[in-house]
Amino acid sequence: MTFLDFDFMRRALLAAMVIGLLAPAIGVFLVQRRLALLGDGMGHVALTGVGLAFLTGTAPVPTALVVAVVGAIGIEFLRARSRSAGDVILALVFYGGIAAGVLLTYLAGNRAASSLNQYLFGAITTVSGNDLIWLLAAAALVAVTLLIFSREMFAVSFDAEVARTQGIRAGFISAMITVLAAVTVVIGMRTVGLLLVSAIMIVPIAAAQQVSRSFRGTAGLGVVIGWACAVSGVILSFYIDVPSGATIVLLTLGCFVLALPIGSALRRST
Amino acid sequence: MSIVATEGLSVAFGQPVLRDVTLQVNEGDFVALMGSNGTGKTTLVRTILGLQRPQSGASWLFGVPTTRFRDWHRVAYVPQRLTNTSAVPLSVEEAVRAALASPAHRWRPLSRAQRLAIDEALAMVGLQGRGKERLEHLSGGQQRRVMIARALATDAELLIMDEPTAGVDLGEQRRIAGHMRLLRDRNVTVLLITHDVGPVAGLSNRAIVLGHPDHGSVRYDGASPPPPQYSEHVWHHSHEGPSDPGLLEGP
Numbered sequence: 001m002t003f004l005d006f007d008f009m010r011r012a013l014l015a016a017m018v019i020g021l022l023a024p025a026i027g028v029f030l031v032q033r034r035l036a037l038l039g040d041g042m043g044h045v046a047l048t049g050v051g052l053a054f055l056t057g058t059a060p061v062p063t064a065l066v067v068a069v070v071g072a073i074g075i076e077f078l079r080a081r082s083r084s085a086g087d088v089i090l091a092l093v094f095y096g097g098i099a100a101g102v103l104l105t106y107l108a109g110n111r112a113a114s115s116l117n118q119y120l121f122g123a124i125t126t127v128s129g130n131d132l133i134w135l136l137a138a139a140a141l142v143a144v145t146l147l148i149f150s151r152e153m154f155a156v157s158f159d160a161e162v163a164r165t166q167g168i169r170a171g172f173i174s175a176m177i178t179v180l181a182a183v184t185v186v187i188g189m190r191t192v193g194l195l196l197v198s199a200i201m202i203v204p205i206a207a208a209q210q211v212s213r214s215f216r217g218t219a220g221l222g223v224v225i226g227w228a229c230a231v232s233g234v235i236l237s238f239y240i241d242v243p244s245g246a247t248i249v250l251l252t253l254g255c256f257v258l259a260l261p262i263g264s265a266l267r268r269s270t
Numbered sequence: 271m272s273i274v275a276t277e278g279l280s281v282a283f284g285q286p287v288l289r290d291v292t293l294q295v296n297e298g299d300f301v302a303l304m305g306s307n308g309t310g311k312t313t314l315v316r317t318i319l320g321l322q323r324p325q326s327g328a329s330w331l332f333g334v335p336t337t338r339f340r341d342w343h344r345v346a347y348v349p350q351r352l353t354n355t356s357a358v359p360l361s362v363e364e365a366v367r368a369a370l371a372s373p374a375h376r377w378r379p380l381s382r383a384q385r386l387a388i389d390e391a392l393a394m395v396g397l398q399g400r401g402k403e404r405l406e407h408l409s410g411g412q413q414r415r416v417m418i419a420r421a422l423a424t425d426a427e428l429l430i431m432d433e434p435t436a437g438v439d440l441g442e443q444r445r446i447a448g449h450m451r452l453l454r455d456r457n458v459t460v461l462l463i464t465h466d467v468g469p470v471a472g473l474s475n476r477a478i479v480l481g482h483p484d485h486g487s488v489r490y491d492g493a494s495p496p497p498p499q500y501s502e503h504v505w506h507h508s509h510e511g512p513s514d515p516g517l518l519e520g521p
Contacts, residue, residue: 032356032357032358034357148377154368154371155368158368161321163371165319165320165345165346166342166343166369166371167372167374168371168373169373209358213402213403214364214404215364216361217361218359
């Protein structure tokens with residue numbers, strides 16, 4: 001009997017494949033814009049959505065999606081309008097998000113509080129059929145947006161002012177990157193967990209960056225690493241009964257540690 | 271028709287940075303924009319490009335008010351900062367390719383002609399066959415040449431460059447001047463911020479010298495090089511080390 005004989009495993013595996021592919025594809029833009037911690041913050045904001053879902057009895061995934069997207073737009077708005085430094089604004093939104101999430105969950109009662117861990121750290125047994133439909137729809141939306149706008153997103157991440165002089169609406173594209181990050185965080189919520197999902201956006205890119213010479217190469221290798229770690233992390237967590245999120249993230253960190261000496265060897269040889 | 275025009279342009283960041291700048295750049299002009307640190311040279315080009323809102327006055331690109339200008343493919347801008355600070359590795363070819371990104375080409379992949387233009391542009395600046403290399407592994411001068419290749423690849427009619435020769439040795443400056451001559455020969459209009467009287471500034475047929483904005487920023491607007499009494503605005507500061515962008519030149 002293998003893991004594929006279980007419905008929940010098939011769903012978890014599909015969810016992991018999707019997040020493994022998408023997260024690094026968005027993450028490469030976050031790394032280039034020096035917003036590597038943005039995904040982490042979006043996870044905090046999404047937690048408010050989860051708390052709200054507990055309290056109102058709505059489905060957690062769509063509720064978290066809506067709250068995370070609203071939070072993403074709010075962050076972009078504050079970043080553009082406010083005089084505070086960008087990271088201070090991020091901090092305000094992040095801590096507000098996690099505090100509101102915990103408070104709402106507490107108000108929703110004991111059962112909600114005990115399942116909070118699953119959302120924070122991911123659990124393969126929790127991906128329902130309904131969740132999967134939401135995740136796949138959101139993933140399709142992210143993928144199509146990436147395909148259409150990736151060149152403009154690249155130009156804006158490279159140099160937003162120069163992009164503006166190419167006729168690109170840099171503010172709009174930059175908000176789009178943040179919203180895509182928010183959606184991706186919610187896609188990864190079930191398998192990787194809100195506190196760890198940002199890692200699968202950033203760590204595979206950090207590993208790929210050690211060995212590649214181009215943006216495209218970094219993104220491509222990052223996606224391969226993210227995908228492989230997400231899939232093998234879910235399978236491992238089935239056999240050795242450990243949380244899937246932590247397993248996936250530790251695997252990506254392992255790839256990073258492996259990439260370091262390979263990278264310096266490559267640099268010496270050229 | 272003037273390619274760039276401004277009228278009574280004033281910009282302040284708390285205190286005045288530019289005051290009452292009225293100028294016209296005509297087709298085929300190669301203008302050296304000069305002035306010591308803090309006289310608002312970078313602010314002026316950023317305002318011309320619509321990246322900085324003026325307190326008063328107006329500017330036009332190709333006869334269209336900058337705020338309503340849409341034909342951005344006619345413009346290429348090379349800022350002063352170098353790009354070797356890219357967080358993600360960036361290849362030379364990608365740095366040039368980024369210049370071709372535009373909302374107009376959203377749906378189409380790069381055409382054969384565009385890919386050829388990238389290769390040709392790199393060849394013209396003496397970097398043929400080096401497109402796959404990491405941009406940050408190139409020297410400062412070579413990176414400037416990549417930025418010029420960006421302009422060459424886009425077929426822009428107006429090139430605005432901020433100090434393309436800052437921190438670059440004389441040999442490399444001569445080479446850059448050679449590539450910029452190609453642009454001039456294509457009848458590209460060039461507006462160039464420069465501190466140096468070196469080979470690149472030597473290509474200019476016109477000079478505009480900015481001074482402190484107390485009573486109007488423009489000190490001189492005429493043939494290049496400017497007469498010696500204006501040069502002190504330009505050259506009296508140190509040439510050593512990386513040039514200080516100046517506190518007044520804004521964000």
